Amino acid sequence: MRHPTEFMEDYDISRFKIVGIVGIPPLTVIRALNEAMVTIHDLDARLVTASIDGVSPLLPKVYCAILRTVVLNAMHLKLDAIFIDVGPGKCDSALHVSTILRGILSVPVIRTRNTDVVGFGAPISKARQDLTEKFLAITEGVKYAMPVPCQFKPCKPKAGFWGVPPRDFSLLEPFPPTTHIYGWTRCMENKTPANEALEAYCNPKVPTVFFAQSFCAKTALAKFLADRHPMALFMDVDFSTSSSAMAKVQAFLELSGALS
Amino acid sequence: MILADFGTSYCKFLNMADDGSQPTILSTKELPGNLHVDLATGHNGRRFADRYVNELIALARGGEAMIASRDYVLLDCGSRDIKFVAYTNGKLKDMGWNTECGASMGFTIELLEKYYDLDYQKMRAPDKTFSVTCGVLGMSHIFDAVIAGMPVSAAVARLIKGIALNAYRFCGSPDRLYLSGGLCANPVFVGSLPCEVVPLGRYLLLKGLARYAEYE
Numbered sequence: 001m002r003h004p005t006e007f008m009e010d011y012d013i014s015r016f017k018i019v020g021i022v023g024i025p026p027l028t029v030i031r032a033l034n035e036a037m038v039t040i041h042d043l044d045a046r047l048v049t050a051s052i053d054g055v056s057p058l059l060p061k062v063y064c065a066i067l068r069t070v071v072l073n074a075m076h077l078k079l080d081a082i083f084i085d086v087g088p089g090k091c092d093s094a095l096h097v098s099t100i101l102r103g104i105l106s107v108p109v110i111r112t113r114n115t116d117v118v119g120f121g122a123p124i125s126k127a128r129q130d131l132t133e134k135f136l137a138i139t140e141g142v143k144y145a146m147p148v149p150c151q152f153k154p155c156k157p158k159a160g161f162w163g164v165p166p167r168d169f170s171l172l173e174p175f176p177p178t179t180h181i182y183g184w185t186r187c188m189e190n191k192t193p194a195n196e197a198l199e200a201y202c203n204p205k206v207p208t209v210f211f212a213q214s215f216c217a218k219t220a221l222a223k224f225l226a227d228r229h230p231m232a233l234f235m236d237v238d239f240s241t242s243s244s245a246m247a248k249v250q251a252f253l254e255l256s257g258a259l260s
Numbered sequence: 261m262i263l264a265d266f267g268t269s270y271c272k273f274l275n276m277a278d279d280g281s282q283p284t285i286l287s288t289k290e291l292p293g294n295l296h297v298d299l300a301t302g303h304n305g306r307r308f309a310d311r312y313v314n315e316l317i318a319l320a321r322g323g324e325a326m327i328a329s330r331d332y333v334l335l336d337c338g339s340r341d342i343k344f345v346a347y348t349n350g351k352l353k354d355m356g357w358n359t360e361c362g363a364s365m366g367f368t369i370e371l372l373e374k375y376y377d378l379d380y381q382k383m384r385a386p387d388k389t390f391s392v393t394c395g396v397l398g399m400s401h402i403f404d405a406v407i408a409g410m411p412v413s414a415a416v417a418r419l420i421k422g423i424a425l426n427a428y429r430f431c432g433s434p435d436r437l438y439l440s441g442g443l444c445a446n447p448v449f450v451g452s453l454p455c456e457v458v459p460l461g462r463y464l465l466l467k468g469l470a471r472y473a474e475y476e
Contacts, residue, residue: 233355244341244357251316255345255352 011108013038016080022070023085023094024142024193025112031145033083040143041077044069046167048076052239058100064216065167065239067097074101087113089193091217115194120147122189125181127152131172134181135165138189148189159258160208161185163222167213171241174250176259180206184218200225207231207256209249214238231256263469264309265318266291266302268339269367270442273297274466276473283463299469303340313472315465316357319440320345321475322468326438326460333434336464337427337441337449339366344431358430365423366443368399372419376412383417385424385451390415392422417448424452440464 013036020043021030033040041047044066055071074082082105086095101109124134124141129152141148157180161172164184182202187193202208202225210226212218214236226234233252237245253259261276271291274283288304300309301318313321315336323334323345330350336343342365346354373380390405392398398419405415431437436456443449444459 231351247314247316248355248357250314251320251345251355252352254317255320255355 011081011110018077018079020074020077020079020082021084021142022082022097023090024114024188024191025083025085026114027116027118027145027191029083029112030143034145041073041079042139042142043073043077043082044165045073045139047073050076058104059097062215064091064093064213066164066213066216067093068239069167070094070097071100074105079107081108081110083110083112085114085193086111087115087194088196089114089116089187093217116192117195119190119192119195119198122181122186123150123154124148124152125186125189126154126157128155128177130177131161131175131179131181132169135169135172135185138181138185139165142188147191157203157206159253159256160203160206161211162202162208162225163211164213164216164218166211166237166241168237168240171211171237171246171249174246174253175209176253179258182208183210183222202229204230207252207258208233209252210234212236261299261473262297263466263473264297264300264302264305265463265465265469266300266304266308268303268341269370270339270462271302271304272463272466274463274470276470283466285462299473301465301469313469316343316345316355318465318468318472319343320352320355320468321471322440322460322464322466323347323438325467325471326464332436332438333431334438334440334460334464335427335431337366337439337443339370339442342427342430346432346434354432356430365427366441369420369423369443369446369449372399372402372416376416378413378416380446380448383413383448385448386414386417386421388418389421389425389452390418392419392426398422420446420448421452424449425454428453428455 013032016038018039020041022043052068052072055068058071059068084094084098086098098109098111124137155178158178159175160180160182162183184199187195187199208229210222210232212222219236223234226232263274265272269288271286271288272283275281295308297309299311301313301315306312319336331348333346343357390401402415402419406412438458438460440460442462444461450457
């Protein structure tokens, strides 16, 4: 297997002005892009307004909504290259998506395998602040090699959100500001996306929603952890948050005492 | 204060201002357009109320009001959806709301009674069942069975049993099930559930709203 940074020998980063990233490429990659003043777009996020149906010729409809969004972004954004993490910090589906992107794009699609182990900490995940704002701060942080600055104060958790950043952030709205973030999102902030132990960590004393995108392999871990947690709600959501999914979160938070 | 549970097929009302007042019920298709209540639940409730409580919360609060046990599973079977809450040691353990695959089960059961001119009160739960994924798709089993010579009432009863078993599995297959909704009055449905059933009637969500109003 090639070292994650070997790509640098193959590609002249100074040629790139705007690149897309998928997942969390290794810190060496992000640092090199930052030093070269390259603009980074996080292709996991919702960046274009085009209909998701546009990816139907390329991906099954029953497929991870994040990766469908990645392909949609890649089809519509003008990029010089894409760095897509396909290692243990992302998923096998991203590997296959990288093959598709290589098939449809004329720009380099560079695979990386992030196995970074140096933790940067997760102060945002443990802070008192609107949950959506915390997620925005953490997801924005993947574009930078430096730690995500945290301007918020820490708090004791009254609720927990375990999982990946949902494609539809409206799912986060019912949570109180005292919600702690666990799972892969905490790994994102810590800049160690392949840290299995950190990903599996949760607090059994805190009512927690265990979330995964529908059709994502992480649904297995989410359900496994939720089954063993004394105050848990497991849920998977596909493209957007349905009214019943939202109602379940609202009811869970109220009935478990997280809002009192 | 007027409380209302705006269901898909029926709407239930309770006037808290009248001591000892009893809930009233109205077909949803007969709802006056200018109706306005103080506190509502149900999928259609936001249109008609100042304040809205989501159905799972109303169900759970209704369970608190009507169930003495600290360990229970409470299932509400509506026209269009099914939902449940499960409590252990007085704490929320699990919940679910199936608006998709359980779709239209109550509606389908009522539709079949009218279409085939059946009287469920004179029918019993069958021994055998149809394997059904939802009410609408399950109807084709009835048509096939009737063509093959099965009496309509027997075929419909098998469909109802299939729906009841789906609902039972959805809420975790408990030994004892507290049941809410109009299907409490359907002996075929209740008798098809393979556990002890405690019917709580169709006004439990209203009681949940009343409990919710007390907390405020």
